[in-house]
Amino acid sequence: MKTLRLLFLGLTALLAACSQAPRTATPPANPGLLVSSEGIRHFQGQVVVGYQDETALQEIVAKLGAKELARIPELKAALLQVPGDALKASRALKGLPGLRYAEPHLAQVVPPKDDPVEIPRTRASDLSPLGNPADQLLDALPQYALDPRHLDAKRAWDLGFEGEGVTVAIIDDPADVTHPDLAANWAGKAYDPVTNTTYTSASAWLAFINNNPNIYHGTFVASTVSAPRDGQGIAGLAPKSKFLPVAIFQPDYVGDFYVARGIVWAVNNGAQVLNNSWGGLGYGNLVKEAFDYALANGVVVVASAGNSSKDEVRTPAGYPGIIASVAADGNRNKTDFSTYGRHVSSAAPGLDVLLANPTWLGGGYGLISGTSFSGPYTAAAAALVKQACPGATPYQVRRSLETTTWERTFSREKGFGHLNAGNLADLLRRGCADLPSKGAVVRVKVEYFNENGLFPGLLADVILRGKGLRPGDAADPTPVYWARTDLSGEAWFYEIAPGEYDIYVAGADLSLTGGLPEERGTFVGTLIATSGSTAANPVFKLVRLNATEVNLNPTDPYEPNDSPSQATPIAYGITTQLAYIFSQPRDFDFFAFTGTAGDEIRARVYAKSSIGGTLDSYLFLLDAAGNVLEENDDLVPGQITDSEITFSLPASGTYYLVVTSYTIASDLAASDNSPFNKYRLELVKTN
Template sequence: MKKISLAVLSLTTLLAACGQPQTSPQSPAASAPSVAVPRTHALDIDPAQVVTTKNGDMYVRNQLVVNLRGHSADALADQLGGRVLDQLPELDVALIELPQGKDARSVGVALMREGQVLYAAAQTVQRQIEPVRTAQDQLGAQAVNQVFDTLPQYALDSNHLHAKAAWDAGFTGKGVKVGVIDDPSDVSHPDLRPNWAGKAYDPATNTTYTTVQGWIDAIDGFDGKVDNKVDPGIEHGTAVASTIAAAKNGQGIVGVAPDSKFYTAAIFQPGFIGDYLVARSVIWTVNQGAQVINNSWGGTGYSPLLKQAFDYALERDITVVVSAGNSYREEWRNPAQLPGVIASAALDINNDKAGFSTYGRHVSVAAPGVDVMLASPLFINADGTRKTGGYTKDGGSGYQLISGTSFSGPYTSGVAAVILGAKPDLDPHQVRRLMEETADGSVGSNKAGFDRETGYGLIRMDKLADRLKGSNMPQKGGAGRVKVEIQTPGGYVPGILADVILEGDGADGAVYAVQTDSDGYANFVSIAPGTYTLRVATPDLTLTGGQSDERDTYVGKLTVTSGSVLSTVAPQRVVLVKGAVDLNPVDPYEPNDTMAEAKPISYGKMTELAYIFGKPRDVDFFSFTGKAGDNIQADVHARTAIGGSLDSFLVLRDASGKNLAYNDDANGQDSVITFKLPADGTYFLEVSSCNILCKSNGDDASKGQDDDSPFNKYVLELQLLK
């Protein structure tokens, strides 16, 4: 995955075309401007508001995504003291900017606990899966059967995807439209222009472009400058689109579904974007009539908005393909962990798992993803003028060798288009199972079938073609619902933010994971029929913070029936006895807001769970006795160590109140001070939030911002070092 710094976040400003009216996804497409302008828009993300959690997830502190349950977005924003930035009527979702000092995660949990909304969560930041650069910069020796127009493409040959066997049988994806949700695709490229479906979308301005020149002019401003040049880093979407739909036109390369058409929705400009604009792009793509949606991006963490957006597609029988990720390890990535999607791993030229390819039981199939030949943008000629046609191979202009699950994913999307071109009535699960049932399972660690590295194996289009000639199709997918409740002294309450996992029986059983909403429901759409092991744990401590013994767990069974849908399936009830979210916790050390009220701590001790909570600018004091020369270390275990929302700030003071040392971040967002005491006496440790104390280096909380959250949890530890 692309690693980004907060400096990169400023690149999320998008275009606002001069004189360009904004249009809804259902409105007639606007005519495009002839002159590009730098982009600014109301949905900009302030870098200072981006928070990184203990797991490396990133969210926007002051932006709240809310499913309104039909309520007024303006009324809710007024209640919170914020303002509505935008709404998605198809999902009944609003994006609300919160006032200074409010944390979207804790505000969202409070709204869910009170049942005001179906879900409320901070906007998460998703990342583009960055190509993996290899040392190879030459095409090298290629076999004759690897040339499909004029350039060699080993991925399509008879040792890999066997594309020609499907094409020769008449299966080319004709009549199928694929949505490419990525950075901007160069629709002027000679291999892409013939199969562009005629619409390109900028979700930041909610603008649809319908001419090649209009879209290219719009892209000119994506790097924040209008200079007739496009940021050379904007290559990802062009490569992805060409994997799927490059035309078989006697030049360059060929896409795996050469008669399919594609839409481009530009969510990365460049690098990453918040999940709100991803959801908007999914809705737009669905509403254009796409039958497949490709997603070569992802991150860690869970986004209820992305879950709802993909369910919007899946419930309309639109196949959703995602790249597994380039993390080199076994883990779940978002959205690859979501039910109903097809997660694709990457193989190298030898049909071995690519070293970078993320793996796990959620992987479905694998496709080539190392040094694959794909298109690259043709925006600028050597003399600086815009290219209007033709292509060259010198210096990589027009084509490139590129690696990553970003490209195994669209090979999989293209194969989905080939399937739907032949069998348009198949649902997303049937498309997935056709690929799995005809895959070459001999690749990967289990030569007899499924393994976590490559799923069911290498996609084989020749075997797919044989199946598509007949009528023997897999059974339809189904839906499942789980309702989690927590038994409290006052009765049953919904188990919000519970992790709910379905594990298919056997080593090759599919795995799906979601979180519960404010009613305690977890929904699974378009998944494999059968009996699953159901695992539930609540609450999600990465969000609320706390200790593992605060969670309760459940293990049972759940059965999904072929053809079942959410609107009619009966939910399975799960009752837990721990895990109700506490919005009014009691700090065992309060009052300790001044040095005079400081609570004692001694060497070798840790406090109980404490809170920066109860008033807008809470500070907590602890006192200890030390001797001259004592080498002490004080650790605040907070968001990085135990979860929750506290970005801690720690100050060491002497008996007069003098600031001897302070620390913000030592290991992520937690604070550590190591210090040699200058004299015998009493010393004080002051714990608070960086939002309150960072700007003043701990000397004047009045200069900071409010931070009052029940999830501002921490444990203070004091040690005497040798």
């Protein structure tokens, strides 16, 4: 049990206020303030919505009493400022006609500067080429990553594949467009998605950066791709490509809405490849739709797998259609820090690679490690394909890279192997007709049905698992893709491998919503993902599940019971109906009972551990004067998070049981307002 006496400053206030008027509405949010609620990091008071048309958007704005801050017309998405809690506001929209999704303005991504990888900077004069093999000198300084034993860049260049005519967007912190080893290949534009400003002046872009010492990552990344072969410093793998900076870290993460706006801007401004050396955990509808927009427009999307050292799926690397890159060391083995798994595509150098250091931090070059740099080597290899075959689809580009690696076999640690630009060039010079087959686009629509009717299949998980997958086989390349349905019940899979799939669909996760397994509903079937299917003409699958509708706005039958004067009566031998710690940021539910001196009582909260849902409960027993007699967090610490109190009543009279969440009880400033914070309260006399 965790003793939280500090909470009773809050409970005492409730007791003292029992005769006061109801609490006022939540004050307006502080724009730009980052908060974390239910484990979701987001901007306070900001909601992102996807809408079908202008009428639907205006109805959404009116329902929330919101102010529209910005929109992305291409995605039919808008950023709204709402007067209350963003999580609650987004859930209040469920069922509104024309709404595709609603979510808080997410900020789950970890800034690149927080990657657990050292960045040892050095001066160019300290990087003597004398101790290096001659084949590592491809410009002025030695680069093992490009030599014939790694990326084999010179063979590709000698065959004419240097990325000429291809623009790669560097979606990162602001890259240095004035660095002597980058200026020549700047595409002439740079973008701040927060202010929606396109910069065409290098000096104005530098003024925007303002010599910020925490901005450097994008410069390293850009030089991986586009540093020219000009006799100074280093060369990128695509030394004749152009780079297009998009500033999504300034230096902190600007939020999913602005990232999506940056992605759309890059696509609309001529990028053929997007590099994303960033990521995190969680799932965002808007960012996925932005990448889907890129893929639907034939733009290749590359993402670093992550630096977690784990076999896990991080986003955006795990979204369907995205090329996920693993970091390799000097022996072409996966580095110890690299994330890996079935979803990864290939590996590229990511340990102690030599890259350009921003001029505002002294210029020159530095040795740096991370999947942040294997990713742009992969994006540069994609640029070589786009140079040779501008019409190549994202999936064709991916498979071109995968079928020309050193190993050409699959493992969870390196995908299809370590990239080899020389082998890739051999494929490209044979002509575009020899590229692998085009990918597929699949649209799955999920609906729930039960005795109450037919409902959109929101919060459903959809998995496409290639036929013949061998579970547990680390060398099995059979593809697996996952997506979550939006509020209309749709899930899209862009640019995936063509072929036959087992499709698995499950209704909303019971560990989140609570309930019985039979209420979730599942479906198993098959579909054929046809090569060449497109966003305009996708493979379509309708799935109907016999499942319980997900309720994002449940009604607590006992509210209002937020103070002793409003307490719900309860008696021995009673278990309440389903109730919720919901509808306000800090909810305390009061239940009153009458006991006799010497009564041995047991009060039990059945919550997350027993009925599912999200409530980690906390239970208090108070006497009539509001004194705390007993409290409990976990029935079995570390195992059962439901709460239970056993107690012998000292006198006859009125007592109160107060149910809340551990999150609220442990922090006077914390909120916990999930529609899945469900519980039942049981009171029994045991003597």
